[in-house]
Amino acid sequence: MSLELLLLFADRIGTFVFALSGGVAAVRRDMDLFGVITLAFLPAVGGGTLRDLLLDEPVFWLADPWVLGIAAAGGVVAFVAATPVDNFKPLRWADAAGLALFAVTGAAKAQELGYGMPIVLLMGTITATFGGLLRDVVANREPLVLKEDIYATAALFGALIYWLLSLSPLTEALAFAGGFAGALLLRGAAIVWKWSLPKPRA
Protein backbone atom coordinates (compact mmCIF):
# COMPACT_ATOMS: atom_id res chain seq x y z
CA MET A 1 0.00 0.00 0.00
CA SER A 2 1.41 3.37 -0.95
CA LEU A 3 1.77 6.10 1.66
CA GLU A 4 -0.96 8.15 0.04
CA LEU A 5 -3.43 5.30 0.10
CA LEU A 6 -2.56 4.58 3.71
CA LEU A 7 -3.24 8.19 4.61
CA LEU A 8 -6.55 8.18 2.78
CA PHE A 9 -7.54 4.98 4.55
CA ALA A 10 -6.53 6.39 7.95
CA ASP A 11 -8.43 9.60 7.23
CA ARG A 12 -11.59 7.59 6.51
CA ILE A 13 -11.24 5.67 9.77
CA GLY A 14 -10.66 8.87 11.71
CA THR A 15 -13.72 10.48 10.18
CA PHE A 16 -15.84 7.46 11.05
CA VAL A 17 -14.64 7.30 14.66
CA PHE A 18 -15.16 11.03 15.17
CA ALA A 19 -18.66 10.66 13.71
CA LEU A 20 -19.39 7.90 16.22
CA SER A 21 -18.55 10.31 19.07
CA GLY A 22 -21.07 12.84 17.76
CA GLY A 23 -23.73 10.21 17.18
CA VAL A 24 -23.37 8.81 20.67
CA ALA A 25 -23.61 12.31 22.18
CA ALA A 26 -26.83 12.87 20.23
CA VAL A 27 -28.34 9.58 21.37
CA ARG A 28 -27.54 10.53 24.97
CA ARG A 29 -29.45 13.80 24.44
CA ASP A 30 -32.49 11.92 23.17
CA MET A 31 -32.22 13.27 19.63
CA ASP A 32 -33.97 11.73 16.65
CA LEU A 33 -32.31 10.14 13.62
CA PHE A 34 -31.73 13.48 11.90
CA GLY A 35 -30.19 14.92 15.05
CA VAL A 36 -27.94 11.91 15.47
CA ILE A 37 -26.66 12.22 11.91
CA THR A 38 -26.20 15.99 12.26
CA LEU A 39 -24.22 15.54 15.44
CA ALA A 40 -22.15 12.87 13.72
CA PHE A 41 -21.23 15.35 10.98
CA LEU A 42 -19.97 18.03 13.34
CA PRO A 43 -16.92 16.28 14.84
CA ALA A 44 -16.29 14.30 11.65
CA VAL A 45 -16.00 17.25 9.29
CA GLY A 46 -16.48 20.42 11.38
CA GLY A 47 -12.83 21.04 12.17
CA GLY A 48 -11.59 20.63 8.62
CA THR A 49 -14.46 22.74 7.35
CA LEU A 50 -13.61 25.64 9.62
CA ARG A 51 -9.91 25.31 8.69
CA ASP A 52 -10.78 25.57 5.00
CA LEU A 53 -13.12 28.53 5.51
CA LEU A 54 -10.48 30.39 7.50
CA LEU A 55 -7.76 29.65 4.94
CA ASP A 56 -10.14 30.53 2.08
CA GLU A 57 -9.56 27.12 0.56
CA PRO A 58 -12.38 25.10 -1.06
CA VAL A 59 -14.09 23.11 1.68
CA PHE A 60 -12.50 19.67 1.44
CA TRP A 61 -15.67 17.57 1.22
CA LEU A 62 -17.05 19.52 -1.76
CA ALA A 63 -14.64 17.59 -3.95
CA ASP A 64 -14.84 14.41 -1.89
CA PRO A 65 -18.45 13.83 -0.81
CA TRP A 66 -17.62 10.27 0.27
CA VAL A 67 -16.53 11.86 3.52
CA LEU A 68 -20.13 12.90 4.11
CA GLY A 69 -21.32 9.35 3.54
CA ILE A 70 -18.81 8.01 6.04
CA ALA A 71 -19.87 10.61 8.60
CA ALA A 72 -23.53 9.70 8.05
CA ALA A 73 -22.67 6.01 8.41
CA GLY A 74 -21.02 6.76 11.75
CA GLY A 75 -24.23 8.47 12.84
CA VAL A 76 -26.37 5.50 11.82
CA VAL A 77 -24.11 3.06 13.67
CA ALA A 78 -24.31 5.24 16.80
CA PHE A 79 -28.08 5.41 16.36
CA VAL A 80 -28.58 1.66 16.37
CA ALA A 81 -25.86 0.77 18.87
CA ALA A 82 -24.97 3.75 21.05
CA THR A 83 -24.33 1.81 24.23
CA PRO A 84 -22.05 -0.88 22.81
CA VAL A 85 -20.20 1.80 20.84
CA ASP A 86 -19.76 3.89 23.97
CA ASN A 87 -18.50 0.92 25.98
CA PHE A 88 -16.07 -0.29 23.33
CA LYS A 89 -12.77 0.74 24.92
CA PRO A 90 -10.50 0.49 21.87
CA LEU A 91 -12.47 3.39 20.39
CA ARG A 92 -10.63 5.77 22.71
CA TRP A 93 -7.47 4.76 20.93
CA ALA A 94 -8.99 5.10 17.51
CA ASP A 95 -10.17 8.55 18.59
CA ALA A 96 -6.64 9.39 19.73
CA ALA A 97 -5.29 8.28 16.36
CA GLY A 98 -7.91 10.41 14.58
CA LEU A 99 -6.92 13.38 16.71
CA ALA A 100 -3.25 12.88 15.88
CA LEU A 101 -3.93 12.43 12.18
CA PHE A 102 -6.17 15.49 11.81
CA ALA A 103 -3.69 17.62 13.77
CA VAL A 104 -0.95 16.76 11.29
CA THR A 105 -3.06 16.98 8.13
CA GLY A 106 -4.46 20.34 9.27
CA ALA A 107 -1.00 21.67 10.05
CA ALA A 108 0.32 20.37 6.73
CA LYS A 109 -2.41 22.16 4.79
CA ALA A 110 -1.46 25.52 6.34
CA GLN A 111 2.23 24.76 5.89
CA GLU A 112 1.79 24.00 2.19
CA LEU A 113 0.05 27.36 1.77
CA GLY A 114 3.17 29.04 3.10
CA TYR A 115 1.99 30.13 6.53
CA GLY A 116 4.32 30.45 9.49
CA MET A 117 4.31 28.68 12.82
CA PRO A 118 1.36 30.38 14.55
CA ILE A 119 -1.08 29.65 11.72
CA VAL A 120 0.29 26.12 11.19
CA LEU A 121 -0.20 25.24 14.87
CA LEU A 122 -3.60 26.91 15.03
CA MET A 123 -4.87 25.09 11.94
CA GLY A 124 -3.62 21.74 13.21
CA THR A 125 -5.39 22.28 16.52
CA ILE A 126 -8.60 23.59 14.93
CA THR A 127 -8.78 20.70 12.45
CA ALA A 128 -8.38 18.13 15.20
CA THR A 129 -10.56 19.62 17.93
CA PHE A 130 -12.99 22.22 16.66
CA GLY A 131 -15.49 19.66 15.40
CA GLY A 132 -15.74 18.14 18.86
CA LEU A 133 -16.25 21.60 20.30
CA LEU A 134 -19.07 22.26 17.83
CA ARG A 135 -20.62 18.91 18.75
CA ASP A 136 -20.76 19.91 22.39
CA VAL A 137 -22.01 23.43 21.70
CA VAL A 138 -24.85 22.16 19.50
CA ALA A 139 -25.70 19.40 21.98
CA ASN A 140 -25.95 22.23 24.54
CA ARG A 141 -23.43 20.73 26.91
CA GLU A 142 -20.27 22.31 28.23
CA PRO A 143 -17.44 21.55 25.81
CA LEU A 144 -15.39 18.77 27.36
CA VAL A 145 -12.34 19.69 25.31
CA LEU A 146 -12.18 22.98 27.23
CA LYS A 147 -12.42 21.42 30.68
CA GLU A 148 -10.84 18.05 31.04
CA ASP A 149 -7.94 16.05 29.95
CA ILE A 150 -5.02 16.58 27.64
CA TYR A 151 -6.76 16.51 24.29
CA ALA A 152 -6.36 19.70 22.32
CA THR A 153 -2.89 20.03 23.78
CA ALA A 154 -1.93 16.74 22.15
CA ALA A 155 -3.10 18.10 18.80
CA LEU A 156 -1.10 21.28 19.32
CA PHE A 157 1.95 19.23 20.29
CA GLY A 158 1.67 17.02 17.20
CA ALA A 159 1.34 20.07 14.97
CA LEU A 160 4.43 21.57 16.61
CA ILE A 161 6.50 18.41 16.09
CA TYR A 162 5.37 18.30 12.48
CA TRP A 163 6.32 21.94 11.98
CA LEU A 164 9.75 21.51 13.57
CA LEU A 165 10.52 18.39 11.53
CA SER A 166 9.31 20.03 8.33
CA LEU A 167 12.05 22.64 8.82
CA SER A 168 14.62 19.88 9.05
CA PRO A 169 16.10 18.05 6.07
CA LEU A 170 13.79 15.11 6.79
CA THR A 171 11.24 14.16 4.16
CA GLU A 172 7.65 15.34 4.42
CA ALA A 173 6.57 11.76 5.17
CA LEU A 174 8.89 11.59 8.18
CA ALA A 175 7.74 14.98 9.46
CA PHE A 176 4.22 13.71 9.11
CA ALA A 177 4.97 10.48 10.96
CA GLY A 178 6.80 12.36 13.70
CA GLY A 179 3.95 14.77 14.29
CA PHE A 180 1.44 11.95 14.30
CA ALA A 181 3.48 9.93 16.76
CA GLY A 182 3.99 12.94 19.01
CA ALA A 183 0.28 13.70 19.26
CA LEU A 184 -0.64 10.05 19.70
CA LEU A 185 1.95 9.45 22.43
CA LEU A 186 0.92 12.52 24.42
CA ARG A 187 -2.78 11.72 24.07
CA GLY A 188 -2.11 8.07 24.91
CA ALA A 189 -0.16 9.00 28.02
CA ALA A 190 -3.02 11.31 29.06
CA ILE A 191 -5.47 8.41 28.65
CA VAL A 192 -3.34 5.90 30.54
CA TRP A 193 -2.19 8.17 33.38
CA LYS A 194 -5.21 10.49 33.36
CA TRP A 195 -3.14 13.60 32.81
CA SER A 196 -4.88 16.93 32.79
CA LEU A 197 -3.91 20.51 32.16
CA PRO A 198 -3.69 22.77 35.17
CA LYS A 199 -6.80 24.66 36.19
CA PRO A 200 -6.83 28.06 37.80
CA ARG A 201 -7.31 28.23 41.53
CA ALA A 202 -10.88 29.50 41.88
Next chain:
Amino acid sequence: MSLELLLLFADRIGTFVFALSGGVAAVRRDMDLFGVITLAFLPAVGGGTLRDLLLDEPVFWLADPWVLGIAAAGGVVAFVAATPVDNFKPLRWADAAGLALFAVTGAAKAQELGYGMPIVLLMGTITATFGGLLRDVVANREPLVLKEDIYATAALFGALIYWLLSLSPLTEALAFAGGFAGALLLRGAAIVWKWSLPKPRA
Protein backbone atom coordinates in the same frame (compact mmCIF):
# COMPACT_ATOMS: atom_id res chain seq x y z
CA MET B 1 -46.86 37.94 -12.14
CA SER B 2 -43.82 36.29 -13.66
CA LEU B 3 -42.33 33.19 -12.05
CA GLU B 4 -39.25 35.10 -10.98
CA LEU B 5 -41.27 37.80 -9.26
CA LEU B 6 -43.40 35.15 -7.56
CA LEU B 7 -40.27 33.43 -6.25
CA LEU B 8 -38.83 36.70 -4.99
CA PHE B 9 -42.09 37.46 -3.24
CA ALA B 10 -42.26 33.99 -1.68
CA ASP B 11 -38.64 34.30 -0.56
CA ARG B 12 -39.45 37.58 1.23
CA ILE B 13 -42.42 36.00 3.01
CA GLY B 14 -40.32 32.99 4.04
CA THR B 15 -37.61 35.24 5.41
CA PHE B 16 -40.13 37.24 7.41
CA VAL B 17 -41.81 34.17 8.87
CA PHE B 18 -38.49 32.58 9.81
CA ALA B 19 -37.47 35.88 11.44
CA LEU B 20 -40.65 35.81 13.51
CA SER B 21 -39.68 32.39 14.88
CA GLY B 22 -36.34 33.76 16.04
CA GLY B 23 -37.85 36.88 17.50
CA VAL B 24 -40.43 34.94 19.47
CA ALA B 25 -37.73 32.62 20.83
CA ALA B 26 -35.76 35.67 21.98
CA VAL B 27 -38.76 37.23 23.69
CA ARG B 28 -39.36 33.95 25.53
CA ARG B 29 -35.75 34.09 26.76
CA ASP B 30 -36.28 37.61 28.10
CA MET B 31 -33.88 39.22 25.64
CA ASP B 32 -33.83 42.93 24.90
CA LEU B 33 -34.61 44.59 21.57
CA PHE B 34 -31.13 43.97 20.18
CA GLY B 35 -31.30 40.32 21.20
CA VAL B 36 -34.71 39.91 19.61
CA ILE B 37 -33.49 41.35 16.32
CA THR B 38 -30.32 39.25 16.42
CA LEU B 39 -32.31 36.10 17.01
CA ALA B 40 -34.64 37.09 14.18
CA PHE B 41 -31.65 37.30 11.82
CA LEU B 42 -30.36 33.82 12.58
CA PRO B 43 -33.20 31.66 11.20
CA ALA B 44 -34.03 34.24 8.52
CA VAL B 45 -30.61 34.38 6.87
CA GLY B 46 -28.36 31.95 8.79
CA GLY B 47 -28.95 28.90 6.62
CA GLY B 48 -28.39 30.68 3.33
CA THR B 49 -25.34 32.41 4.75
CA LEU B 50 -23.71 29.15 5.76
CA ARG B 51 -24.58 27.63 2.38
CA ASP B 52 -22.85 30.51 0.60
CA LEU B 53 -19.78 30.36 2.84
CA LEU B 54 -19.43 26.62 2.28
CA LEU B 55 -19.86 26.96 -1.48
CA ASP B 56 -17.49 29.95 -1.55
CA GLU B 57 -20.18 32.05 -3.17
CA PRO B 58 -20.76 35.71 -2.24
CA VAL B 59 -23.12 35.77 0.74
CA PHE B 60 -26.53 36.41 -0.79
CA TRP B 61 -27.58 39.40 1.31
CA LEU B 62 -24.46 41.41 0.48
CA ALA B 63 -26.02 42.19 -2.90
CA ASP B 64 -29.57 42.29 -1.53
CA PRO B 65 -29.60 44.04 1.84
CA TRP B 66 -33.41 44.31 1.75
CA VAL B 67 -33.36 40.80 3.17
CA LEU B 68 -31.75 42.22 6.31
CA GLY B 69 -34.47 44.83 6.62
CA ILE B 70 -37.16 42.17 6.34
CA ALA B 71 -35.45 40.03 8.96
CA ALA B 72 -35.18 43.04 11.28
CA ALA B 73 -38.86 43.83 10.68
CA GLY B 74 -39.76 40.27 11.70
CA GLY B 75 -37.80 40.81 14.89
CA VAL B 76 -39.61 44.06 15.67
CA VAL B 77 -43.01 42.46 15.08
CA ALA B 78 -42.08 39.60 17.40
CA PHE B 79 -40.86 42.14 19.95
CA VAL B 80 -44.14 44.02 20.13
CA ALA B 81 -46.47 41.06 19.68
CA ALA B 82 -44.76 37.83 20.63
CA THR B 83 -47.78 36.13 22.15
CA PRO B 84 -50.29 36.78 19.35
CA VAL B 85 -47.62 35.82 16.81
CA ASP B 86 -46.92 32.61 18.69
CA ASN B 87 -50.60 31.73 18.91
CA PHE B 88 -51.37 32.48 15.27
CA LYS B 89 -51.78 28.94 13.92
CA PRO B 90 -51.49 29.68 10.18
CA LEU B 91 -47.86 30.65 10.83
CA ARG B 92 -46.97 26.97 11.09
CA TRP B 93 -48.03 26.62 7.50
CA ALA B 94 -46.15 29.70 6.41
CA ASP B 95 -43.12 28.27 8.18
CA ALA B 96 -43.63 24.96 6.35
CA ALA B 97 -43.79 26.84 3.05
CA GLY B 98 -40.61 28.74 3.95
CA LEU B 99 -38.90 25.47 4.79
CA ALA B 100 -39.94 23.96 1.46
CA LEU B 101 -38.90 27.03 -0.49
CA PHE B 102 -35.46 27.36 1.10
CA ALA B 103 -34.82 23.64 0.66
CA VAL B 104 -35.39 23.95 -3.07
CA THR B 105 -33.58 27.26 -3.58
CA GLY B 106 -30.61 25.96 -1.58
CA ALA B 107 -30.50 22.74 -3.58
CA ALA B 108 -30.85 24.67 -6.84
CA LYS B 109 -27.88 26.89 -5.99
CA ALA B 110 -25.62 23.86 -5.48
CA GLN B 111 -27.04 22.20 -8.58
CA GLU B 112 -26.32 25.25 -10.73
CA LEU B 113 -22.72 25.19 -9.53
CA GLY B 114 -22.42 21.67 -10.89
CA TYR B 115 -22.33 19.66 -7.68
CA GLY B 116 -23.65 16.12 -7.45
CA MET B 117 -26.40 14.65 -5.34
CA PRO B 118 -24.75 14.62 -1.88
CA ILE B 119 -23.84 18.31 -1.98
CA VAL B 120 -27.18 19.30 -3.54
CA LEU B 121 -29.14 17.54 -0.79
CA LEU B 122 -26.86 18.85 1.95
CA MET B 123 -27.13 22.44 0.76
CA GLY B 124 -30.90 22.22 0.47
CA THR B 125 -31.13 20.90 4.01
CA ILE B 126 -28.63 23.39 5.42
CA THR B 127 -30.33 26.36 3.77
CA ALA B 128 -33.71 25.37 5.15
CA THR B 129 -32.78 24.28 8.65
CA PHE B 130 -29.41 25.55 9.79
CA GLY B 131 -30.68 29.00 10.68
CA GLY B 132 -33.20 27.50 13.08
CA LEU B 133 -30.45 25.40 14.60
CA LEU B 134 -28.30 28.52 15.11
CA ARG B 135 -31.30 30.27 16.68
CA ASP B 136 -31.62 27.51 19.26
CA VAL B 137 -27.89 27.28 19.94
CA VAL B 138 -27.59 31.02 20.53
CA ALA B 139 -30.74 31.06 22.65
CA ASN B 140 -29.02 28.34 24.69
CA ARG B 141 -31.81 25.81 24.31
CA GLU B 142 -31.59 22.34 22.90
CA PRO B 143 -32.10 22.51 19.15
CA LEU B 144 -35.67 21.37 18.49
CA VAL B 145 -34.86 20.48 14.91
CA LEU B 146 -32.60 17.71 16.23
CA LYS B 147 -35.15 16.23 18.60
CA GLU B 148 -38.72 16.43 17.47
CA ASP B 149 -40.84 16.20 14.46
CA ILE B 150 -40.26 15.70 10.78
CA TYR B 151 -38.72 19.02 9.86
CA ALA B 152 -35.26 18.74 8.43
CA THR B 153 -36.30 15.47 6.82
CA ALA B 154 -38.95 17.35 4.84
CA ALA B 155 -36.27 19.73 3.57
CA LEU B 156 -34.06 16.80 2.60
CA PHE B 157 -36.99 15.13 0.85
CA GLY B 158 -37.84 18.29 -1.10
CA ALA B 159 -34.23 18.70 -2.17
CA LEU B 160 -34.19 15.06 -3.31
CA ILE B 161 -37.37 15.45 -5.37
CA TYR B 162 -35.93 18.60 -6.94
CA TRP B 163 -32.69 16.82 -7.75
CA LEU B 164 -34.46 13.82 -9.30
CA LEU B 165 -36.76 15.99 -11.39
CA SER B 166 -33.88 18.18 -12.52
CA LEU B 167 -32.33 15.07 -14.12
CA SER B 168 -35.54 14.47 -16.05
CA PRO B 169 -36.51 16.34 -19.22
CA LEU B 170 -38.87 18.51 -17.16
CA THR B 171 -38.18 22.23 -17.05
CA GLU B 172 -36.35 23.79 -14.13
CA ALA B 173 -39.61 25.45 -13.03
CA LEU B 174 -41.36 22.09 -12.77
CA ALA B 175 -38.46 20.53 -10.88
CA PHE B 176 -38.63 23.48 -8.55
CA ALA B 177 -42.38 23.14 -8.08
CA GLY B 178 -42.08 19.40 -7.51
CA GLY B 179 -39.41 19.76 -4.85
CA PHE B 180 -41.37 22.50 -3.15
CA ALA B 181 -44.55 20.44 -3.16
CA GLY B 182 -42.74 17.35 -1.87
CA ALA B 183 -41.23 19.18 1.09
CA LEU B 184 -44.47 21.00 1.87
CA LEU B 185 -46.59 17.83 1.73
CA LEU B 186 -44.25 15.86 3.99
CA ARG B 187 -43.96 18.72 6.45
CA GLY B 188 -47.72 19.28 6.31
CA ALA B 189 -48.43 15.60 6.97
CA ALA B 190 -46.02 15.73 9.90
CA ILE B 191 -47.89 18.73 11.32
CA VAL B 192 -51.34 17.21 10.83
CA TRP B 193 -50.55 13.66 11.97
CA LYS B 194 -47.73 14.57 14.35
CA TRP B 195 -45.21 12.34 12.60
CA SER B 196 -41.76 12.04 14.08
CA LEU B 197 -38.54 10.37 13.14
CA PRO B 198 -37.59 7.27 15.10
CA LYS B 199 -35.51 7.73 18.21
CA PRO B 200 -32.96 5.25 19.47
CA ARG B 201 -34.00 2.98 22.29
CA ALA B 202 -32.14 4.44 25.25
Next chain:
Amino acid sequence: MSLELLLLFADRIGTFVFALSGGVAAVRRDMDLFGVITLAFLPAVGGGTLRDLLLDEPVFWLADPWVLGIAAAGGVVAFVAATPVDNFKPLRWADAAGLALFAVTGAAKAQELGYGMPIVLLMGTITATFGGLLRDVVANREPLVLKEDIYATAALFGALIYWLLSLSPLTEALAFAGGFAGALLLRGAAIVWKWSLPKPRA
Protein backbone atom coordinates in the same frame (compact mmCIF):
# COMPACT_ATOMS: atom_id res chain seq x y z
CA MET C 1 3.03 59.02 16.89
CA SER C 2 1.30 58.84 13.52
CA LEU C 3 -2.44 58.16 13.32
CA GLU C 4 -1.83 54.73 11.83
CA LEU C 5 0.50 53.73 14.62
CA LEU C 6 -1.97 55.02 17.19
CA LEU C 7 -4.72 52.91 15.64
CA LEU C 8 -2.54 49.84 15.59
CA PHE C 9 -1.66 50.38 19.21
CA ALA C 10 -5.31 50.90 20.19
CA ASP C 11 -6.29 47.78 18.25
CA ARG C 12 -3.76 45.72 20.21
CA ILE C 13 -5.09 47.04 23.51
CA GLY C 14 -8.67 46.32 22.47
CA THR C 15 -7.76 42.78 21.46
CA PHE C 16 -6.04 42.18 24.77
CA VAL C 17 -8.93 43.54 26.85
CA PHE C 18 -11.49 41.52 24.90
CA ALA C 19 -9.33 38.43 25.39
CA LEU C 20 -9.33 39.06 29.14
CA SER C 21 -13.13 38.97 29.14
CA GLY C 22 -13.12 35.57 27.48
CA GLY C 23 -10.42 34.22 29.74
CA VAL C 24 -12.24 35.32 32.87
CA ALA C 25 -15.48 33.72 31.63
CA ALA C 26 -13.59 30.46 31.08
CA VAL C 27 -12.04 30.53 34.55
CA ARG C 28 -15.51 31.06 36.01
CA ARG C 29 -16.69 27.93 34.16
CA ASP C 30 -13.84 25.91 35.63
CA MET C 31 -12.08 25.38 32.31
CA ASP C 32 -8.48 24.27 31.98
CA LEU C 33 -5.62 26.27 30.44
CA PHE C 34 -6.54 25.31 26.89
CA GLY C 35 -10.17 26.27 27.48
CA VAL C 36 -9.15 29.61 28.97
CA ILE C 37 -7.00 30.44 25.96
CA THR C 38 -9.70 29.29 23.53
CA LEU C 39 -12.29 31.44 25.23
CA ALA C 40 -9.85 34.35 25.17
CA PHE C 41 -9.56 33.98 21.38
CA LEU C 42 -13.29 34.13 20.72
CA PRO C 43 -14.06 37.71 21.81
CA ALA C 44 -10.61 38.93 20.79
CA VAL C 45 -10.74 37.82 17.16
CA GLY C 46 -14.15 36.18 16.62
CA GLY C 47 -16.01 39.28 15.46
CA GLY C 48 -13.39 40.37 12.95
CA THR C 49 -13.05 36.80 11.71
CA LEU C 50 -16.75 36.49 10.98
CA ARG C 51 -16.74 39.91 9.31
CA ASP C 52 -13.93 38.83 7.00
CA LEU C 53 -15.57 35.49 6.18
CA LEU C 54 -18.85 37.22 5.33
CA LEU C 55 -17.14 39.84 3.18
CA ASP C 56 -14.97 37.17 1.53
CA GLU C 57 -11.85 39.02 2.59
CA PRO C 58 -8.72 37.24 3.84
CA VAL C 59 -9.14 36.67 7.58
CA PHE C 60 -7.21 39.55 9.14
CA TRP C 61 -4.98 37.54 11.49
CA LEU C 62 -3.63 35.32 8.72
CA ALA C 63 -1.38 38.20 7.70
CA ASP C 64 -0.91 39.45 11.25
CA PRO C 65 -0.48 36.49 13.61
CA TRP C 66 0.71 38.80 16.40
CA VAL C 67 -2.98 39.30 17.12
CA LEU C 68 -3.17 35.64 18.06
CA GLY C 69 -0.26 36.01 20.45
CA ILE C 70 -1.92 38.99 22.11
CA ALA C 71 -5.17 37.08 22.47
CA ALA C 72 -3.32 34.12 23.99
CA ALA C 73 -1.52 36.46 26.37
CA GLY C 74 -4.87 37.84 27.51
CA GLY C 75 -5.97 34.27 28.21
CA VAL C 76 -2.86 33.52 30.24
CA VAL C 77 -3.28 36.69 32.30
CA ALA C 78 -6.91 35.76 32.99
CA PHE C 79 -5.78 32.25 33.91
CA VAL C 80 -3.34 33.36 36.58
CA ALA C 81 -5.31 36.34 37.87
CA ALA C 82 -9.00 36.02 37.03
CA THR C 83 -10.34 37.58 40.20
CA PRO C 84 -8.16 40.71 40.27
CA VAL C 85 -8.79 41.16 36.54
CA ASP C 86 -12.52 40.83 37.07
CA ASN C 87 -12.52 43.34 39.93
CA PHE C 88 -10.37 45.90 38.15
CA LYS C 89 -13.02 48.52 37.36
CA PRO C 90 -11.12 50.52 34.72
CA LEU C 91 -11.33 47.44 32.50
CA ARG C 92 -14.98 48.23 31.80
CA TRP C 93 -13.78 51.43 30.21
CA ALA C 94 -11.07 49.71 28.24
CA ASP C 95 -13.72 47.25 27.06
CA ALA C 96 -15.94 50.16 26.04
CA ALA C 97 -13.07 51.67 24.09
CA GLY C 98 -12.42 48.32 22.41
CA LEU C 99 -16.08 48.07 21.49
CA ALA C 100 -16.04 51.57 20.00
CA LEU C 101 -12.83 50.93 18.09
CA PHE C 102 -13.91 47.60 16.60
CA ALA C 103 -17.28 49.06 15.61
CA VAL C 104 -15.56 51.76 13.59
CA THR C 105 -12.82 49.60 12.07
CA GLY C 106 -15.42 46.98 11.11
CA ALA C 107 -17.66 49.60 9.52
CA ALA C 108 -14.69 51.17 7.73
CA LYS C 109 -13.70 47.83 6.21
CA ALA C 110 -17.15 47.37 4.67
CA GLN C 111 -17.24 51.01 3.61
CA GLU C 112 -13.91 50.72 1.80
CA LEU C 113 -15.23 47.72 -0.10
CA GLY C 114 -18.03 49.91 -1.43
CA TYR C 115 -20.99 48.56 0.52
CA GLY C 116 -23.96 50.71 1.48
CA MET C 117 -25.38 51.62 4.86
CA PRO C 118 -27.00 48.31 5.89
CA ILE C 119 -23.84 46.27 5.35
CA VAL C 120 -21.58 48.96 6.88
CA LEU C 121 -23.66 49.08 10.06
CA LEU C 122 -23.99 45.32 10.23
CA MET C 123 -20.25 44.76 9.86
CA GLY C 124 -19.44 47.37 12.50
CA THR C 125 -21.81 45.72 14.92
CA ILE C 126 -20.65 42.18 14.11
CA THR C 127 -16.98 43.08 14.46
CA ALA C 128 -17.54 44.67 17.85
CA THR C 129 -19.98 42.23 19.42
CA PHE C 130 -20.05 38.86 17.70
CA GLY C 131 -16.92 37.60 19.44
CA GLY C 132 -18.51 38.22 22.83
CA LEU C 133 -21.60 36.38 21.65
CA LEU C 134 -19.48 33.41 20.57
CA ARG C 135 -17.71 33.47 23.94
CA ASP C 136 -21.02 33.12 25.74
CA VAL C 137 -22.37 30.46 23.37
CA VAL C 138 -19.26 28.30 23.74
CA ALA C 139 -19.21 28.83 27.52
CA ASN C 140 -22.81 27.57 27.43
CA ARG C 141 -24.26 30.60 29.13
CA GLU C 142 -26.97 32.87 27.85
CA PRO C 143 -25.39 35.61 25.77
CA LEU C 144 -25.30 38.73 27.92
CA VAL C 145 -25.08 40.98 24.88
CA LEU C 146 -28.58 39.86 23.92
CA LYS C 147 -30.14 40.49 27.32
CA GLU C 148 -28.70 43.36 29.26
CA ASP C 149 -27.36 46.76 28.84
CA ILE C 150 -26.68 49.06 25.95
CA TYR C 151 -23.73 47.32 24.37
CA ALA C 152 -24.32 46.24 20.81
CA THR C 153 -26.45 49.33 20.35
CA ALA C 154 -23.43 51.49 21.12
CA ALA C 155 -21.48 49.67 18.40
CA LEU C 156 -24.33 50.17 15.95
CA PHE C 157 -24.51 53.85 16.89
CA GLY C 158 -20.78 54.36 16.41
CA ALA C 159 -20.91 52.66 13.02
CA LEU C 160 -23.82 54.91 12.04
CA ILE C 161 -21.98 58.09 13.08
CA TYR C 162 -18.94 56.92 11.15
CA TRP C 163 -21.04 56.21 8.08
CA LEU C 164 -22.80 59.59 8.22
CA LEU C 165 -19.54 61.48 8.67
CA SER C 166 -17.85 59.54 5.90
CA LEU C 167 -20.51 60.92 3.53
CA SER C 168 -19.60 64.47 4.60
CA PRO C 169 -16.58 66.39 3.33
CA LEU C 170 -14.75 65.56 6.58
CA THR C 171 -11.58 63.52 6.35
CA GLU C 172 -11.63 59.78 7.01
CA ALA C 173 -9.72 60.35 10.24
CA LEU C 174 -12.41 62.68 11.54
CA ALA C 175 -15.20 60.30 10.54
CA PHE C 176 -13.30 57.62 12.36
CA ALA C 177 -12.87 59.76 15.46
CA GLY C 178 -16.52 60.77 15.42
CA GLY C 179 -17.77 57.21 15.20
CA PHE C 180 -15.40 56.12 17.93
CA ALA C 181 -16.50 58.96 20.20
CA GLY C 182 -20.17 58.29 19.52
CA ALA C 183 -19.93 54.61 20.46
CA LEU C 184 -17.77 55.33 23.49
CA LEU C 185 -20.06 58.06 24.82
CA LEU C 186 -23.19 55.96 24.45
CA ARG C 187 -21.55 52.94 26.02
CA GLY C 188 -20.09 55.11 28.77
CA ALA C 189 -23.46 56.66 29.52
CA ALA C 190 -24.96 53.17 29.69
CA ILE C 191 -22.28 52.11 32.18
CA VAL C 192 -22.66 55.22 34.37
CA TRP C 193 -26.46 55.45 34.35
CA LYS C 194 -27.15 51.75 33.84
CA TRP C 195 -29.15 52.30 30.69
CA SER C 196 -30.78 49.32 29.05
CA LEU C 197 -32.74 48.67 25.93
CA PRO C 198 -36.46 48.08 26.35
CA LYS C 199 -37.63 44.53 26.85
CA PRO C 200 -40.93 43.15 25.65
CA ARG C 201 -43.69 42.85 28.18
CA ALA C 202 -43.87 39.11 28.81
